[in-house]
Amino acid sequence: MNKNLGWKLALIIGTLLFFLFGIVGVPNNWSGHGLLAAIQQRIHLGLDLKGGTHLILQVQVNDAVKVDSDNAIERLKQDLRTHKINYTEITQPDPANNPDKIVLKGVPPESSSDLRSIVSERLPEYNLASGAENSWTISMKPQALAELKNRAVSQAIETIRNRIDQLGVTEPVIQEHGLGQYQILVQLPGVDDPARVKEIMQSTAMLEIRQALGGPYSSEQQALQEHNGVLPPDAVLMKGKSIGERDAETGGETWYLISRSSAVTGRDLRTAEAGRDENGQPDVRFTLTGEGGRRFYAFTSAHVGEDLAVVLDNKVQEKAVIKEPIRDTGVINGRFTEQQAKDLAMILRSGALPAGIKYLEERTVGPSLGTDSIRAGVRAAVVGMLAVLIFMLAYYRGAGINADVALILNLIILLGFLGFSGATLTLPGIAGVILTVGMGVDSNVLIFERIREELRNGKTPPSAVDQGFSHAWITIVDTHVTTIISAFILFIFGTGPVRGFAVTLTFGLLANLFTAVFVSRVIFDYVLSRKQRGEALSIG
Amino acid sequence: MEFFRNPNIDFLGKKWYFLAFSLVFSVAGVLSMLFWRGIPLGVDFRGGTLVYVKFSHPPDDNAVRAAMDRAGLHNARIQRYGPAANNEVLIDLALQETSEQALDQGKTKIINALESNAPPGKQDLNNASSLTITNYLLEKDPQHLGTDANQRYTAEAQAVVSYRDKTKGGVLGSFDELKGAVDPAVVASLREGFFLSDFGVRNVEIVGPQVGKQLQTQAELAVLYSLAGMLVYLWFRFEWIYGVAAVITVFHDTLITVGVFSLSNKPISLTVIAAILTLVGYSNNDTIVVFDRIRENIKLLRRERLADIVNRSINQTLSRTILTAGLTFLTVLALYLFGGEVLHGFSFALVIGILIGTYSSIAIAAPILVAYQDWRQGQGKKPTAMPVEPAKRERVKAKAKV
Numbered sequence: 001m002n003k004n005l006g007w008k009l010a011l012i013i014g015t016l017l018f019f020l021f022g023i024v025g026v027p028n029n030w031s032g033h034g035l036l037a038a039i040q041q042r043i044h045l046g047l048d049l050k051g052g053t054h055l056i057l058q059v060q061v062n063d064a065v066k067v068d069s070d071n072a073i074e075r076l077k078q079d080l081r082t083h084k085i086n087y088t089e090i091t092q093p094d095p096a097n098n099p100d101k102i103v104l105k106g107v108p109p110e111s112s113s114d115l116r117s118i119v120s121e122r123l124p125e126y127n128l129a130s131g132a133e134n135s136w137t138i139s140m141k142p143q144a145l146a147e148l149k150n151r152a153v154s155q156a157i158e159t160i161r162n163r164i165d166q167l168g169v170t171e172p173v174i175q176e177h178g179l180g181q182y183q184i185l186v187q188l189p190g191v192d193d194p195a196r197v198k199e200i201m202q203s204t205a206m207l208e209i210r211q212a213l214g215g216p217y218s219s220e221q222q223a224l225q226e227h228n229g230v231l232p233p234d235a236v237l238m239k240g241k242s243i244g245e246r247d248a249e250t251g252g253e254t255w256y257l258i259s260r261s262s263a264v265t266g267r268d269l270r271t272a273e274a275g276r277d278e279n280g281q282p283d284v285r286f287t288l289t290g291e292g293g294r295r296f297y298a299f300t301s302a303h304v305g306e307d308l309a310v311v312l313d314n315k316v317q318e319k320a321v322i323k324e325p326i327r328d329t330g331v332i333n334g335r336f337t338e339q340q341a342k343d344l345a346m347i348l349r350s351g352a353l354p355a356g357i358k359y360l361e362e363r364t365v366g367p368s369l370g371t372d373s374i375r376a377g378v379r380a381a382v383v384g385m386l387a388v389l390i391f392m393l394a395y396y397r398g399a400g401i402n403a404d405v406a407l408i409l410n411l412i413i414l415l416g417f418l419g420f421s422g423a424t425l426t427l428p429g430i431a432g433v434i435l436t437v438g439m440g441v442d443s444n445v446l447i448f449e450r451i452r453e454e455l456r457n458g459k460t461p462p463s464a465v466d467q468g469f470s471h472a473w474i475t476i477v478d479t480h481v482t483t484i485i486s487a488f489i490l491f492i493f494g495t496g497p498v499r500g501f502a503v504t505l506t507f508g509l510l511a512n513l514f515t516a517v518f519v520s521r522v523i524f525d526y527v528l529s530r531k532q533r534g535e536a537l538s539i540g
Numbered sequence: 541m542e543f544f545r546n547p548n549i550d551f552l553g554k555k556w557y558f559l560a561f562s563l564v565f566s567v568a569g570v571l572s573m574l575f576w577r578g579i580p581l582g583v584d585f586r587g588g589t590l591v592y593v594k595f596s597h598p599p600d601d602n603a604v605r606a607a608m609d610r611a612g613l614h615n616a617r618i619q620r621y622g623p624a625a626n627n628e629v630l631i632d633l634a635l636q637e638t639s640e641q642a643l644d645q646g647k648t649k650i651i652n653a654l655e656s657n658a659p660p661g662k663q664d665l666n667n668a669s670s671l672t673i674t675n676y677l678l679e680k681d682p683q684h685l686g687t688d689a690n691q692r693y694t695a696e697a698q699a700v701v702s703y704r705d706k707t708k709g710g711v712l713g714s715f716d717e718l719k720g721a722v723d724p725a726v727v728a729s730l731r732e733g734f735f736l737s738d739f740g741v742r743n744v745e746i747v748g749p750q751v752g753k754q755l756q757t758q759a760e761l762a763v764l765y766s767l768a769g770m771l772v773y774l775w776f777r778f779e780w781i782y783g784v785a786a787v788i789t790v791f792h793d794t795l796i797t798v799g800v801f802s803l804s805n806k807p808i809s810l811t812v813i814a815a816i817l818t819l820v821g822y823s824n825n826d827t828i829v830v831f832d833r834i835r836e837n838i839k840l841l842r843r844e845r846l847a848d849i850v851n852r853s854i855n856q857t858l859s860r861t862i863l864t865a866g867l868t869f870l871t872v873l874a875l876y877l878f879g880g881e882v883l884h885g886f887s888f889a890l891v892i893g894i895l896i897g898t899y900s901s902i903a904i905a906a907p908i909l910v911a912y913q914d915w916r917q918g919q920g921k922k923p924t925a926m927p928v929e930p931a932k933r934e935r936v937k938a939k940a941k942v
């Protein structure tokens with residue numbers, strides 16, 4: 001038996017060292033400061049403790065679908081023309097909610113087999129269904145639709161990550177959030193005035209260079225009047241707005257007449273940098289890829305002396321005269337501040353978002369609050385812990401030491417778990433640690449009360465200890481499982497701070513199974529092995 | 541030390557008192573939820589904007605309200621937050637002022653309204669992040685570092701922010717205070733580009749309507765799933781009636797806790813839901829300990845009436861019940877008293893929950909078992925509150941031999 005005990009003691013000490021390593025690692029120096037720094041490095045604090053911004057973004061995936069179905073319509077129109085199939089109209093009946101749905105009306109019955117082959121060949125991701133009166137409904141296959149939406153989310157995550165990385169935010173969290181709602185969770189530690197970061201993330205950054213056909217006009221009406229109420233077929237009216245003016249939006253609107261098709265887009269960019277023009281005004285210079293450069297050269301050669309427009313997110317950023325053919329470089333002016341020029345260059349470099357994003361939730365914890373929360377949480381934990389430790393000693397005397405050792409070990413294992421797993425410690429997480437102390441000690445109380453009962457019934461100390469543990473064990477398992485079920489459900493449904501609570505509570509209770517049952521038992525066995533037969537057990 | 545030695549209290553004999561007590565509290569809570577205060581939802585669930593502002597001096601509520609009125613925020617609720625010495629105010633905007641098109645417009649309006657004394661062209665140092673300060677310093681380069689300034693100025697900016705937030709609690713009173721913390725050239729440069737408002741924003745919570753709804757559904761599902769989880773587990777481990785009794789008990793606890801929140805008009809936030817789920821687990825713990833003993837005693841004392849067995853089991857576990865409840869209550873109380881304002885609702889729910897959870901496993905769960913058995917016997921059927929078959933017990937016991 002003694003040999004067995006040695007093994008168990010070794011196991012306990014090994015576990016203790018292992019989890020201590022989990023908490024502090026191997027600190028550089030053993031002073032108080034060194035240890036604190038080591039702990040801070042191992043145990044990740046949640047945003048609510050270190051301060052920062054938590055955002056939930058909705059990716060408007062229908063934007064991406066709309067782009068795809070717009071393209072599909074263009075391709076379809078072209079193919080119908082080349083195959084000489086007549087139709088009366090082609091529409092998207094519900095662009096806001098079902099942008100993938102296209103309705104084609106008035107196709108003669110004799111062309112239906114041609115139409116079928118066109119759709120199956122040219123639009124393999126779409127289904128074709130016939131409707132009443134020679135109409136057809138073309139909609140995206142559910143699987144392709146789901147894929148397209150998911151791709152939009154992962155592309156958005158990628159783009160946002162690129163942008164945030166360049167802002168110098170340390171350890172940001174950018175991940176999909178929720179269950180298939182196309183939402184993104186962004187956590188930015190240390191950022192407590194998120195306005196600028198939010199703007200940078202949200203900017204779709206769809207850059208296009210198009211031909212400018214007229215403008216500026218002071219209103220839509222004026223633009224229409226100038227063209228006698230009818231716009232040229234391949235032109236649209238676009239609002240002009242410089243992002244350099246966003247603080248002075250009160251100024252009058254401007255409108256431009258812009259061609260529908262673009263010469264080059266943001267995808268053709270190789271790089272973009274902030275610079276300054278000859279007057280020292282900040283601007284953004286970009287370079288095009290080889291293929292983009294060729295197209296840009298062709299476009300500018302064909303339109304020397306005419307105007308081009310730089311369009312950003314469907315707003316005219318600037319209009320300029322094409323003085324000579326340009327190959328692969330360009331400049332965007334727009335009365336920027338230096339910061340804005342830098343931001344725009346960075347956004348352009350990071351690529352466009354595949355779909356617009358909308359902010360759903362924003363929480364900012366200032367670092368002063370985080371500091372206060374840590375202080376309050378630690379104070380509550382120390383007070384609660386001391387109260388329990390002292391009470392157990394007073395109430396159970398010798399066995400109280402046993403419970404206190406188990407309790408402290410329980411805490412060490414819990415914190416070690418946090419260190420190893422990289423889980424985040426939040427303020428409710430600290431509450432979870434405190435609760436673990438309260439609920440964890442329950443196991444000891446259960447066992448000790450049972451031992452006392454068995455002793456009262458006249459059992460010898462060794463057999464009372466044995467009976468106490470084996471009876472209490474069943475109860476302990478049941479109580480732990482039910483609490484862990486609650487915590488598990490919390491983990492699934494909760495976010496951020498609440499999740500941190502679920503994690504510490506679960507880890508704490510798992511560790512408690514080991515400390516309150518196994519460690520306590522070993523201590524009892526050790527105490528009993530050193531006692532004379534028949535000597536009383538110190539259990540209050 | 542020992543508080544209880546062989547207690548012998550007839551708990552089941554008092555079941556009508558218990559029932560009356562529980563009914564009074566649940567009915568009061570339900571009435572308040574239905575006709576008086578409703579269920580006071582926190583910003584997580586109802587949506588809206590909360591801005592927690594700390595002033596450098598005791599805030600004048602009327603001045604704050606006037607500033608909000610000037611900004612057009614006529615329905616803003618303004619209340620003092622935390623201990624008076626903290627000089628903190630909570631400004632609460634309803635969902636109408638929180639449109640998803642511009643989620644933070646309410647917050648921006650609040651800050652602009654409070655910054656009404658801002659000199660033109662200067663930024664507010666009390667509400668600037670270290671990123672803003674770093675960028676400013678990089679642009680001005682007060683220490684003439686030229687290249688390689690990035691790291692240096694980042695450190696200076698962090699020193700400013702850390703001094704403001706950790707030493708001064710979030711609000712600087714004057715630029716001179718910074719002199720000990722950072723280089724004088726940096727302070728001089730900051731003085732040119734920044735001003736000091738009399739407040740700092742400590743915490744902002746903005747929840748749009750979509751997320752509010754989503755969280756509400758999730759919270760309801762979480763509570764329902766965890767009740768179902770308990771039911772299934774207890775059914776599997778005991779008899780179905782034990783599961784049903786435990787779930788009714790926990791439902792009773794949840795109802796009373798939410799009722800207390802309604803009666804005292806404290807908002808229910810996400811963390812409060814977390815506390816309620818914890819209390820579901822805790823209350824079940826307590827119930828299971830009594831049930832376990834009942835199961836054990838049924839096996840030992842086959843001849844006795846179930847009511848007597850239940851009474852005896854409650855008495856045998858009473859010492860443990862009171863001790864554990866007391867110790868958990870102690871820790872939760874520490875959390876309530878020292879855990880800070882952020883956890884206030886959470887720890888309040890736990891304080892109430894621990895009291896109710898402990899009471900209910902004695903006063904609600906056990907009587908349900910007996911009442912069910914009486915009813916079965918009235919129907920002339922065999923009692924079913926039987927121990928779990930021996931085979932299952934042996935398995936568990938075998939595992940216990942560590």
